[in-house]
Amino acid sequence: MAGIPSAGSAPTLEMVAARAGVSRATVSRVVNGSPKVSPDVVAVVQEAIAALNYVPNRAARSLASRRTQAIALVVPESTAKVFNDPFFATLVQGIGLALADTEYTLSMLIESEAAFDKTRRYLLGGNVDGALVASHHTGDHSYAHVSRSLPVVFGGRPLDPSEQVNHTVDVDNAHGAELAGDHLVERGRRRIAAIAGPQDMPPGVDRLRGWQRSLERAALPIGLVEYGDFSPASGAEAMRRLLAREPEIDGVFAANDQMAIGAYTAILETGRSIPGDVAVVGFDNDQYAAMAVPPLTTVHQPSLEMGEVMARTLVRLIAGDDVPATTLLPTRLVVRQSS
Amino acid sequence: MAGIPSAGSAPTLEMVAARAGVSRATVSRVVNGSPKVSPDVVAVVQEAIAALNYVPNRAARSLASRRTQAIALVVPESTAKVFNDPFFATLVQGIGLALADTEYTLSMLIESEAAFDKTRRYLLGGNVDGALVASHHTGDHSYAHVSRSLPVVFGGRPLDPSEQVNHTVDVDNAHGAELAGDHLVERGRRRIAAIAGPQDMPPGVDRLRGWQRSLERAALPIGLVEYGDFSPASGAEAMRRLLAREPEIDGVFAANDQMAIGAYTAILETGRSIPGDVAVVGFDNDQYAAMAVPPLTTVHQPSLEMGEVMARTLVRLIAGDDVPATTLLPTRLVVRQSS
DNA sequence: GTGAAAGCGCTAACAT
DNA sequence: ATGTTAGCGCTTTCAC
Numbered sequence: 001m002a003g004i005p006s007a008g009s010a011p012t013l014e015m016v017a018a019r020a021g022v023s024r025a026t027v028s029r030v031v032n033g034s035p036k037v038s039p040d041v042v043a044v045v046q047e048a049i050a051a052l053n054y055v056p057n058r059a060a061r062s063l064a065s066r067r068t069q070a071i072a073l074v075v076p077e078s079t080a081k082v083f084n085d086p087f088f089a090t091l092v093q094g095i096g097l098a099l100a101d102t103e104y105t106l107s108m109l110i111e112s113e114a115a116f117d118k119t120r121r122y123l124l125g126g127n128v129d130g131a132l133v134a135s136h137h138t139g140d141h142s143y144a145h146v147s148r149s150l151p152v153v154f155g156g157r158p159l160d161p162s163e164q165v166n167h168t169v170d171v172d173n174a175h176g177a178e179l180a181g182d183h184l185v186e187r188g189r190r191r192i193a194a195i196a197g198p199q200d201m202p203p204g205v206d207r208l209r210g211w212q213r214s215l216e217r218a219a220l221p222i223g224l225v226e227y228g229d230f231s232p233a234s235g236a237e238a239m240r241r242l243l244a245r246e247p248e249i250d251g252v253f254a255a256n257d258q259m260a261i262g263a264y265t266a267i268l269e270t271g272r273s274i275p276g277d278v279a280v281v282g283f284d285n286d287q288y289a290a291m292a293v294p295p296l297t298t299v300h301q302p303s304l305e306m307g308e309v310m311a312r313t314l315v316r317l318i319a320g321d322d323v324p325a326t327t328l329l330p331t332r333l334v335v336r337q338s339s
Numbered sequence: 340m341a342g343i344p345s346a347g348s349a350p351t352l353e354m355v356a357a358r359a360g361v362s363r364a365t366v367s368r369v370v371n372g373s374p375k376v377s378p379d380v381v382a383v384v385q386e387a388i389a390a391l392n393y394v395p396n397r398a399a400r401s402l403a404s405r406r407t408q409a410i411a412l413v414v415p416e417s418t419a420k421v422f423n424d425p426f427f428a429t430l431v432q433g434i435g436l437a438l439a440d441t442e443y444t445l446s447m448l449i450e451s452e453a454a455f456d457k458t459r460r461y462l463l464g465g466n467v468d469g470a471l472v473a474s475h476h477t478g479d480h481s482y483a484h485v486s487r488s489l490p491v492v493f494g495g496r497p498l499d500p501s502e503q504v505n506h507t508v509d510v511d512n513a514h515g516a517e518l519a520g521d522h523l524v525e526r527g528r529r530r531i532a533a534i535a536g537p538q539d540m541p542p543g544v545d546r547l548r549g550w551q552r553s554l555e556r557a558a559l560p561i562g563l564v565e566y567g568d569f570s571p572a573s574g575a576e577a578m579r580r581l582l583a584r585e586p587e588i589d590g591v592f593a594a595n596d597q598m599a600i601g602a603y604t605a606i607l608e609t610g611r612s613i614p615g616d617v618a619v620v621g622f623d624n625d626q627y628a629a630m631a632v633p634p635l636t637t638v639h640q641p642s643l644e645m646g647e648v649m650a651r652t653l654v655r656l657i658a659g660d661d662v663p664a665t666t667l668l669p670t671r672l673v674v675r676q677s678s
Numbered sequence: 679g680t681g682a683a684a685g686c687g688c689t690a691a692c693a694t
Numbered sequence: 695a696t697g698t699t700a701g702c703g704c705t706t707t708c709a710c
Binding site for chain 1: 394396397398401407409412427428435438445446447448449457460461463465466570571572575600601604607626627
């Protein structure tokens with residue numbers, strides 16, 4: 001009992017045409033909503049379509065029209081591993097939301113070392129009308145050349161700013177981190193540390209830079225930095241190293257909420273209190289931030305909106321519209337009880 | 340500066356044939372790895388392919404061969420909203436992993452009320468060779484009929500067990516919940532409550548049932564139940580209601596880790612301790628479970644494996660293999676410090 | 679082992 | 695407003 005029991009073969013446009021007593025071209029026009037078909041004929045054709053339960057074959061349509069009505073979402077494997085990252089989940093949600101209004105469908109490509117060529121072929125093989133590259137990753141530029149033959153929108157700037165990537169949508173990470181730093185300073189903290197993200201990822205770099213700018217403006221030292229990989233465990237470890245280096249730390253900025261939650265563990269296990277002894281500020285405003293004990297002060301990142309903007313930008317790009325090469329989305333501080 | 344600057348049109352099989360001095364049929368054979376082509380000809384053709392940077396056009400190939408080499412992942416919108424659910428994220432990861440070894444690509448369809456027909460058309464329009472339906476949701480059966488004309492594998496059983504759905508892969512939720520209940524009982528807890536999930540989702544039902552079975556076996560009352568929607572906030576609220584109903588609660592089982600974390604908040608804010616006053620056990624073993632303070636005892640759910648099994652099952656189904664109608668994956672208890 | 683020829687189901691000029 | 699006629703780029707018998 002395996003295989004596909006499909007009842008006969010699928011109805012074709014030709015069968016609809018025969019049943020409606022018109023030409024295939026007319027059926028095609030009706031299916032594609034052409035304005036130049038008389039209302040009565042439209043009715044007859046639609047009846048036939050319904051009766052036959054006809055669904056156009058995409059491969060044929062795409063072959064003939066040279067359009068696919070599909071766009072690819074490329075997710076580097078490293079990101080897929082961090083798929084648990086709520087940021088990414090929300091991003092995908094935003095993309096889906098924006099695409100729901102259109103005729104486009106989403107093809108998700110989980111990129112891996114081995115599959116790099118597979119992905120490239122897919123992108124270049126006429127499977128999609130455009131691609132969205134979601135990445136926190138260096139690998140970005142691997143697809144830069146693809147953007148020469150296919151509309152592509154990147155999420156997040158390339159690591160090397162000099163690398164000219166046509167279209168990107170990014171969050172203002174540096175400014176968000178500055179807000180976090182300023183807030184800690186305003187709260188009277190003076191020994192402010194940072195748990196930075198990987199420095200081979202733009203958000204890792206930008207958030208660290210924002211924090212540095214803020215402390216420098218306040219004439220505070222910027223040496224208390226340890227690095228994590230955006231996971232909770234790495235945040236805990238980084239915090240332990242920081243505390244070992246400087247027990248008097250009274251404030252810490254973590255480059256994302258997951259590491260901030262990890263830092264909570266490390267701080268609390270030493271008997272220190274939050275925010276009494278150490279104030280903590282995160283970044284992302286994921287759903288756990290509000291639920292943490294105490295609730296985490298953090299920088300809100302508009303990930304849903306980022307997904308929507310990426311999708312809409314790509315759709316316009318495919319349509320041949322003129323779209324800005326870079327879109328920077330604003331961030332804002334959400335003050336809770338950890339600071 | 341918009342549009343696609345593609346340098347000339349993409350190379351076709353015919354161009355490769357011309358350059359290699361063979362027929363199109365031969366090139367096709369080489370591309371598809373046919374064994375009946377002489378080695379020297381293979382070499383010449385591959386050289387031409389490389390020189391032209393040829394990539395086969397999928398639409399054409401799919402039209403001619405009536406295969407698409409693509410499979411769909413259908414995600415009901417309700418799930419997409421809960422996309423933050425780490426379970427789901429990991430599931431997708433497992434699917435991607437399993438598919439990486441194959442020639443299949445993943446097409447993700449985020450299903451919405453409005454787009455139901457869009458999704459159906461896509462599935463039936465010859466866009467994919469099969470579909471994976473990932474759902475915690477009642478809506479499942481909407482696709483049951485699709486499975487009559489397309490190989491489909493469902494993640495999670497249908498809500499109504501009598502509903503015969505061809506192929507499903509599920510986690511043994513009931514048994515996992517029983518393990519959790521038994522553990523609480525063994526720890527000497529006697530006023531054991533449950534924060535259940537929505538009862539219109541199979542995991543919600545099965546996990547509650549498992550907990551009940553365990554308590555009944557221990558001759559303990561099963562009335563202390565409040566419901567949440569699997570979000571941390573709902574877990575906190577449910578816990579507050581439970582504590583209001585019965586202040587002497589000394590153990591609680593939450594149907595997922597997110598609600599368990601929410602319960603932490605509600606328990607701690609009353610000055611109670613974990614596990615001193617109240618032992619807590621969750622379900623899922625997501626990445627936050629281990630990082631919680633105290634680390635959360637929970638039931639491990641093999642979500643990565645579930646994704647892999649779903650994908651592999653579908654691939655075999657497409658190949659016409661005989662595959663079991665139902666696969667149930669085992670769960671196990673992970674004991675940490677919350678109990 | 680290789681080539682010739684006939685489509686796969688649809689769209690898009692071009693006629694009418 | 696509707697029909698006719700070519701293909702879109704590839705796979706696949708069927709001959710050789």
